[in-house]
Amino acid sequence: MNRRIAILIGLSILVAALFGSNLLESTAQISIVPTPTKTAIPPTPTWTSVPPTPTNTAIPPTPTWTSVPPTPTNTAIPPTPTWTSVPPTPTNTPVPPAAPDLGIIQTSLPDSVAEAGASISVSVPLTMSNFADLDSAMWSWGDGTSDTCPVDSALCAVDPGDGFVGTVSGSHVYGQPGVYSVQVMAVDQFGQFDMATYEFVVVYDPAAGFVSGGGWFYSAPGAFTGDPAAEGNAVFGFVSKYKRGASRPDGNTQFQFHAANLDLHSTGYDWLVVTGSGYARFKGSGTINGAGDYKFLVWAGDQNPDTFRIKIWWEEGQAVEHVVYDNGFDQEIGGGAIVIHTK
Numbered sequence: 001m002n003r004r005i006a007i008l009i010g011l012s013i014l015v016a017a018l019f020g021s022n023l024l025e026s027t028a029q030i031s032i033v034p035t036p037t038k039t040a041i042p043p044t045p046t047w048t049s050v051p052p053t054p055t056n057t058a059i060p061p062t063p064t065w066t067s068v069p070p071t072p073t074n075t076a077i078p079p080t081p082t083w084t085s086v087p088p089t090p091t092n093t094p095v096p097p098a099a100p101d102l103g104i105i106q107t108s109l110p111d112s113v114a115e116a117g118a119s120i121s122v123s124v125p126l127t128m129s130n131f132a133d134l135d136s137a138m139w140s141w142g143d144g145t146s147d148t149c150p151v152d153s154a155l156c157a158v159d160p161g162d163g164f165v166g167t168v169s170g171s172h173v174y175g176q177p178g179v180y181s182v183q184v185m186a187v188d189q190f191g192q193f194d195m196a197t198y199e200f201v202v203v204y205d206p207a208a209g210f211v212s213g214g215g216w217f218y219s220a221p222g223a224f225t226g227d228p229a230a231e232g233n234a235v236f237g238f239v240s241k242y243k244r245g246a247s248r249p250d251g252n253t254q255f256q257f258h259a260a261n262l263d264l265h266s267t268g269y270d271w272l273v274v275t276g277s278g279y280a281r282f283k284g285s286g287t288i289n290g291a292g293d294y295k296f297l298v299w300a301g302d303q304n305p306d307t308f309r310i311k312i313w314w315e316e317g318q319a320v321e322h323v324v325y326d327n328g329f330d331q332e333i334g335g336g337a338i339v340i341h342t343k
């Protein structure tokens with residue numbers, strides 16, 4: 001028995017003695033059951049798990065701009081251009097005056113026809129500006145030769161005339177029969193020029209022979225201007241020959257194109273040119289279906305094969321041609337023959 005129990009027992013005996021045995025009995029029970037202790041009550045939790053206030057040690061450091069390029073220096077800037085290439089203010093260089101102006105070429109030839117070996121002369125009016133001088137003038141004769149002014153010669157001469165209008169004249173001898181285009185050109189001191197052309201000078205040789213032909217050819221659509229669709233065979237017959245002492249050839253030409261109701265009869269010839277031994281050209285006038293005044297030109301080839309071309313037109317004034325018929329080229333004939341008669 002420990003001290004505490006002994007005290008209790010002593011107290012109980014004292015109480016019992018004062019208040020009876022019942023109290024003693026209850027006092028005896030209390031002393032048997034130990035007073036429970038409250039040691040099992042769980043402690044009030046404390047919030048020791050609160051996370052600590054973070055420190056800012058993870059913040060990245062402020063970058064330093066050590067790689068910033070250095071401030072450029074202006075040594076690479078191109079220099080300010082200077083306007084040294086500005087064109088100079090134009091001076092009043094005189095504008096060239098009007099170019100030379102040539103008129104219409106005139107010839108000494110009746111009907112533009114000359115006998116081979118004869119001298120022909122030509123002239124053309126020339127208008128010059130008051131402010132320009134003629135540098136040169138030149139005749140091109142069409143046979144591969146030319147003559148240039150200024151030359152104190154009948155071959156090429158310039159007459160200044162009165163005022164600004166003068167004349168360029170020239171002369172030439174054609175040695176061979178042919179049909180030639182004559183051209184003249186005038187150039188002033190500034191290189192300005194003008195040209196004029198004369199078509200054609202016809203040079204014939206009465207002794208060169210004559211031409212005859214007869215036959216037919218196929219006339220294609222387009223040859224007859226009055227009805228371009230007309231086509232079919234066309235027939236021809238002709239003779240052209242210089243008689244002794246005559247300046248114009250003699251003969252006759254007929255041409256018929258039935259699809260166009262075209263019937264040409266010659267009334268006269270202007271000229272005949274026989275070149276070499278195989279080619280002749282002659283020009284004449286005639287009527288169509290018995291009326292009118294038409295011109296015609298025939299190209300006749302005595303070759304292999306023979307060829308024939310005829311062009312028919314009428315003239316309005318001196319400058320305008322109205323073509324009636326033209327088969328257009330040296331066309332092989334379909335039948336017949338063309339003969340150049342040479343001595």
Ligand SMILES: [Ca+2]
Nearest residue numbers: 302303306338
């Ligand atoms: Ca022949």
